[in-house]
Amino acid sequence: MENKQIIFTGGGTAGHVMVNIAIIPEFIKEGWTVDYIGSKNGIERELISSLDGVKYHPISTGKLRRYFSKENFKDPFKVLKGTFQAYRIIGKKKPAVIFSKGGFVSVPVLVAARMRGVPAVIHESDYTPGLANKLAIPFAKKVLATFPETMDYLPEQKAEYIGAVVREELFTGSRKKGYEITGLNAEKNVLLIMGGSAGSKRINEAIREGLDRLLNDFHIIHICGKDNYDSSYEREGYIQYEYVKDELKDLLAITDLVCSRAGSNAIFEFLALHKPMLLIPLSLQASRGDQIVNAQSFEKQGYAHIIEEESLTTDSLHQALVQLKKDKIEIKEKMNQYKSSEAKEQVIQSIIDQVSK
Incomplete structure (x- = not known):
């Protein structure tokens, strides 16, 4: 595999970052160059900064609210700005694949990935997909589910039940x-x-x-x-x-x-x-x-x-x-009776599989 460049994204809460933290070291160990696209002030910036060998790229991001707020009028412009920022970063880094853990910051990244023709894999943690992932799924090649029941909410042709990734x-x-x-x-x-x-x-x-x-x-x-x-x-x-x-x-x-x-x-x-x-x-x-x-x-x-x-x-x-x-x-x-599956290895393999397609 010639191009061993990968970009991770996801943020807003610690839950949207922990799976990334669990698998990033595995890619670094295998000689991949790892970059991370996150928000300017989200918790992901603090958490990812503790990992050696990862360059962090902050972009503009809006919050996609279900309720009325004055900020709703500004947020589409923030998302648009973030999409162009992500487009530039992806163009410069030329990753072979992008992995998204979800959260609002991931939406512009997945849109930009599609624009650049870079395959993207999403990991959905919750029983039902969140709004950010619902918006991002059409731009992804693969969607991995944590709950088996989640498969009912995902497009059959790109969904796979993989289980929970737990930090070793x-x-x-x-x-x-x-x-x-x-x-x-x-x-x-x-x-x-x-x-x-x-x-x-x-x-x-x-x-x-x-x-x-x-x-x-x-x-x-x-x-x-x-x-x-x-x-x-x-x-x-x-x-x-x-x-x-x-x-x-x-x-x-x-x-x-x-x-x-x-x-x-x-x-x-x-x-x-x-x-x-x-x-x-x-x-x-x-x-x-x-x-x-x-x-x-x-x-x-x-x-x-x-x-x-x-x-x-x-x-x-x-x-x-x-x-x-x-x-x-x-x-x-x-x-x-619950057996911790080999979810981490399966996620890594799913990401690598997208590179070889």
Whole structure:
């Protein structure tokens, strides 16, 4: 293969970047030149900057909203500008293939890829495709699905069920290091709270209002989101982080139970690590409902319990977490039946297959 140049794209949330982070090192190891197209200020810029050997190219991008906003009138021009910027970058870099993880920044990149005649592969994490991927799919050669049910929503001739890509580093955590980092111990179940890369105001409030009661049953690691650390809630057995990166594998090594939003990448990682979950999906008022169907799928398979955001109170959260602890062994038995597929290798092969066509 002569042209070993690849461009990755995807962003907006950490979930739209983690699969890229999992497979980029494999391409670098095989001697590929790797570039990344993302937004100017998105979380993807910060996450990708930590990878050696990847050049980051920021472009203009709009947010494709389903609701009325004055910004809706500006965003088509931002997307158009981003498309021309991506067109120039692709023309200069001459990649053999482009891989997209989704998010609004990916739309101009996929349009530009088609204009340049470069094949593109999309990975769809959620149960149903997001708006950005719906717009981008016509410009892609291949669409890979995480849930088998997602195949019903994708064009049959270009879709393939491949499963979830889980970062291998998450399996390498050290319990000893996890306890050293946090100062916690094995006397109580360790509960990990995650509200997504931006945090969750509702979850943070419910946890903190009921903190003293929760600490009777659990040690708590609370990843609360950027600018959400609050020193007034410092207690023994309660550890706060705004965001965790390298230490996450060690924190997960000591985690017994998880309370989380229901983003696809995160919940499949918890499943692969056999961590029973209480899922609080984003409501329809705050999202398109993708997290709701993600959570329902996991509940149906016995991997998780659910609280709807509209029902979230300090009392309902405490009761649900105590019940999760009681059901922990039964849930883990169900999780043990789930086999982490060779999804990463399949994704890589699907990308390379597009080059040889």
